[in-house]
Ligand SMILES: [Zn+2]
């Protein structure tokens with residue numbers, strides 16, 4: 001059982017299969033062109049996106065022109081925008097609706113059209129993690145923003161509609177239910193034990209060691225005990241911190257080392273699977289400093305949620321987290 005949310009997972013040991021490392025000859029090496037003249041996110045096509053809200057450039061250059069190393073633009077197809085009033089309408093007991101107010105941005109992670117994020121040099125991963133923080137710090141100033149979701153969909157089965165590496169940041173006017181659930185669980189645990197449940201989790205993973213995938217002095221990557229799907233991987237700081245945006249430069253660098261390792265292990269070990277990753281951090285206006293602990297969750301899409309999962313909210317995981325962790329530890 002997930003000690004934070006109370007969700008149950010059934011680990012189906014008899015169905016568990018160990019993955020086979022793809023043989024080197026079949027390994028997907030990033031192939032394809034660095035540049036696609038048809039792509040909205042490639043150099044030279046900056047005019048096809050809404051004007052950029054943020055970019056890193058090695059040399060000074062005009063906004064919305066080539067030369068950037070990372071670029072953030074509003075999402076053209078967003079359901080949310082910061083213009084417009086936010087209000088919650090109560091249309092009776094069971095019908096609440098809220099007019100969408102918030103914002104959605106796309107982080108174009110690199111100018112290279114086909115380079116998989118897992119193969120980025122570490123400094124580019126660092127830039128990406130830093131961009132999340134900087135956009136967070138900007139977006140959280142809007143008082144109507146309650147939560148900022150930072151996530152990536154990799155591969156079309158995971159919801160990525162464009163192949164150029166990108167991730168997304170969505171500021172929402174409400175706290176999403178999954179975050180509410182984690183907050184409530186962490187708060188309850190804190191009330192009972194006067195300790196942070198995530199700190200306790202990290203401590204027990206470090207003691208037990210069987211589910212650890214990678215670690216350095218500041219961060220820990222592991223396969224959680226109640227993994228909902230095969231190769232689910234969490235990364236969290238070993239020090240207590242409720243908010244991702246409070247990472248300092250040294251910590252960001254340290255996180256980049258661990259995150260790069262995780263992305264590479266998943267890419268190489270599981271043959272570039274579709275995946276989603278997201279950062280769970282404290283809501284913008286919540287005082288969750290004592291009991292909440294930010295973390296990243298990466299979920300490879302190896303199975304499809306079916307009737308049992310959708311109907312009960314319980315998951316059947318066909319991989320044993322200890323074996324998944326052992327396998328990923330071995331990928332270098
Ligand atoms: Zn492109």
Ligand SMILES: [Zn+2]
Pocket residue numbers: 196197198199200239240241292293
């Ligand atoms: Zn903690």
Ligand SMILES: [Zn+2]
Pocket residue numbers: 182280295297
């Ligand atoms: Zn979480």
